[in-house]
Amino acid sequence: MTDEAAAFVPGHLTGFFSAHPDDDPAIAGSRGAGVTLSHGVDVRVEPGARVGGSPASITLNDECVAVDAVAGVRDALDAADAAVVAETPLPLGAGFGVSGALALGVAYGINAVYCRRRTENELVAIAHRAEVEAGTGLGDVVAQARGGVPIRLDPGGPGHGRLDAVPAAPRVEYVTFGSVSTEAVLSGDTTRLTAAGERALASLREDPTPPRLVALSRQFAREAGLLTDRVAEVVAAVRREGGDAAMAMLGDTTFAFGTDLSEAGYDPEVCAVHPGGATLREPDR
Amino acid sequence: MTDEAAAFVPGHLTGFFSAHPDDDPAIAGSRGAGVTLSHGVDVRVEPGARVGGSPASITLNDECVAVDAVAGVRDALDAADAAVVAETPLPLGAGFGVSGALALGVAYGINAVYCRRRTENELVAIAHRAEVEAGTGLGDVVAQARGGVPIRLDPGGPGHGRLDAVPAAPRVEYVTFGSVSTEAVLSGDTTRLTAAGERALASLREDPTPPRLVALSRQFAREAGLLTDRVAEVVAAVRREGGDAAMAMLGDTTFAFGTDLSEAGYDPEVCAVHPGGATLREPDR
Numbered sequence: 001m002t003d004e005a006a007a008f009v010p011g012h013l014t015g016f017f018s019a020h021p022d023d024d025p026a027i028a029g030s031r032g033a034g035v036t037l038s039h040g041v042d043v044r045v046e047p048g049a050r051v052g053g054s055p056a057s058i059t060l061n062d063e064c065v066a067v068d069a070v071a072g073v074r075d076a077l078d079a080a081d082a083a084v085v086a087e088t089p090l091p092l093g094a095g096f097g098v099s100g101a102l103a104l105g106v107a108y109g110i111n112a113v114y115c116r117r118r119t120e121n122e123l124v125a126i127a128h129r130a131e132v133e134a135g136t137g138l139g140d141v142v143a144q145a146r147g148g149v150p151i152r153l154d155p156g157g158p159g160h161g162r163l164d165a166v167p168a169a170p171r172v173e174y175v176t177f178g179s180v181s182t183e184a185v186l187s188g189d190t191t192r193l194t195a196a197g198e199r200a201l202a203s204l205r206e207d208p209t210p211p212r213l214v215a216l217s218r219q220f221a222r223e224a225g226l227l228t229d230r231v232a233e234v235v236a237a238v239r240r241e242g243g244d245a246a247m248a249m250l251g252d253t254t255f256a257f258g259t260d261l262s263e264a265g266y267d268p269e270v271c272a273v274h275p276g277g278a279t280l281r282e283p284d285r
Numbered sequence: 286m287t288d289e290a291a292a293f294v295p296g297h298l299t300g301f302f303s304a305h306p307d308d309d310p311a312i313a314g315s316r317g318a319g320v321t322l323s324h325g326v327d328v329r330v331e332p333g334a335r336v337g338g339s340p341a342s343i344t345l346n347d348e349c350v351a352v353d354a355v356a357g358v359r360d361a362l363d364a365a366d367a368a369v370v371a372e373t374p375l376p377l378g379a380g381f382g383v384s385g386a387l388a389l390g391v392a393y394g395i396n397a398v399y400c401r402r403r404t405e406n407e408l409v410a411i412a413h414r415a416e417v418e419a420g421t422g423l424g425d426v427v428a429q430a431r432g433g434v435p436i437r438l439d440p441g442g443p444g445h446g447r448l449d450a451v452p453a454a455p456r457v458e459y460v461t462f463g464s465v466s467t468e469a470v471l472s473g474d475t476t477r478l479t480a481a482g483e484r485a486l487a488s489l490r491e492d493p494t495p496p497r498l499v500a501l502s503r504q505f506a507r508e509a510g511l512l513t514d515r516v517a518e519v520v521a522a523v524r525r526e527g528g529d530a531a532m533a534m535l536g537d538t539t540f541a542f543g544t545d546l547s548e549a550g551y552d553p554e555v556c557a558v559h560p561g562g563a564t565l566r567e568p569d570r
């Protein structure tokens with residue numbers, strides 16, 4: 001057992017998706033496409049930090065949080081006393097995959113600290129399952145394990161879901177207004193959004209480029225009935241300037257490539273596409 | 286069509302492998318494990334640089350080179366006039382996957398410059414096929430597309446071969462003495478090396494850690510009858526100091542994790558595990 005381990009997991013914006021529930025959380029998931037971000041979550045895992053009978057703490061940006069997916073990962077890796085200290089510039093619940101990033105980063109960290117001898121695919125599967133069981137996401141974890149601009153061809157964790165990607169690394173701009181409840185959307189009737197998501201996926205595979213991804217994501221939000229008023233307003237303003245923008249699933253968040261948001265007069269956060277997936281940070285580097 | 290495109294592809298050291306030839310180059314490949322490196326190949330593709338009837342040039346570190354795998358990628362993407370300018374700190378033919386990196390980087394670059402609208406998996410498949418047909422490698426391309434410390438569970442390109450990885454990112458040291466002919470080894474009798482490679486793969490999956498990868502790679506080189514005298518000498522010296530080292534397949538090259546080569550008195554090149562796979566470099570970043 002080492003003293004502690006640190007991992008970085010990129011944020012992930014989903015542009016469009018279809019929901020594929022299953023009794024087996026390893027098979028359940030979503031198909032769709034999105035963007036992983038150089039803005040992500042730094043996760044540190046420390047062993048033996050359990051006090052009395054209560055579970056070890058999880059802090060995110062210095063505040064104690066309860067994240068069911070992280071609890072699931074700790075259970076699966078038999079490390080209830082693994083304390084988690086995480087930091088991120090990304091807001092929680094606004095469509096950036098922060099809960100998935102926490103689950104995946106904790107899986108990598110526990111594996112290193114507690115010498116659990118799992119492969120990457122096994123750790124991704126554990127985090128995917130925990131996120132699905134918590135009801136907080138369906139496709140973020142597998143996308144965050146790959147990096148880039150991932151296309152989820154099949155639902156499910158590694159061994160079930162195939163991934164592909166758009167070969168591009170554009171600059172990313174985003175503006176967040178707040179949360180949309182992932183749990184509420186995923187537990188409701190997903191027929192309409194799934195039909196819209198399947199159409200978008202087929203179209204993206206014909207033309208796997210960043211402009212097409214934004215256009216299809218913009219259409220998806222409207223067709224799926226998920227577009228918020230504030231995002232709709234931004235998208236309209238960006239399009240009046242000749243740009244394009246879309247909504248992050250699921251958050252009251254709009255994103256664009258290049259400088260489309262700033263050229264329309266907004267003051268967006270700016271980051272890059274993250275070139276790789278989640279990684280351990282070695283202490284001696 | 287844009288003016289030019291640039292890609293970075295990590296180098297890849299193979300520690301052990303088994304060879305799986307097939308009449309279909311998309312299915313042919315190798316199983317095994319290795320390490321992708323932050324030392325890699327920067328590839329730039331420029332269109333329209335063909336002079337008369339001769340193919341467009343390929344330069345590597347300012348020298349004109351002929352690389353069959355690159356010619357195969359240009360053919361597959363119908364871009365015979367794509368000139369290639371590449372730079373790398375890695376030696377060619379010494380077990381770092383430079384030919385695979387060139388093939389993959391050129392595939393990414395042509396796709397961007399000539400708007401070929403292929404996905405990442407399609408580009409990886411094209412580069413894998415070209416490398417197998419050229420006889421210069423069996424598993425580098427898929428590993429270089431993934432990054433990290435890849436385990437090739439199945440032979441073949443994307444859609445055929447599954448990948449996993451060791452979840453770790455150690456510091457890497459290496460010393461190169463020169464070339465071993467990949468073509469000569471792969472075109473000979475591979476029965477013995479394949480048996481040794483299959484044993485090593487099964488063992489690594491039980492304990493997917495960097496120390497085990499080096500130990501299994503060291504044993505593989507000897508069992509496969511590929512260990513060179515100079516690498517054998519270095520490995521023995523490192524082990525006398527309590528460290529461990531192995532041979533890169535296929536080159537007269539030794540590698541180790543942490544500081545095992547430098548602590549044994551060698552003056553190695555030093556790099557990191559590359560956290561992601563091959564990526565386009567966007568001109569506007």
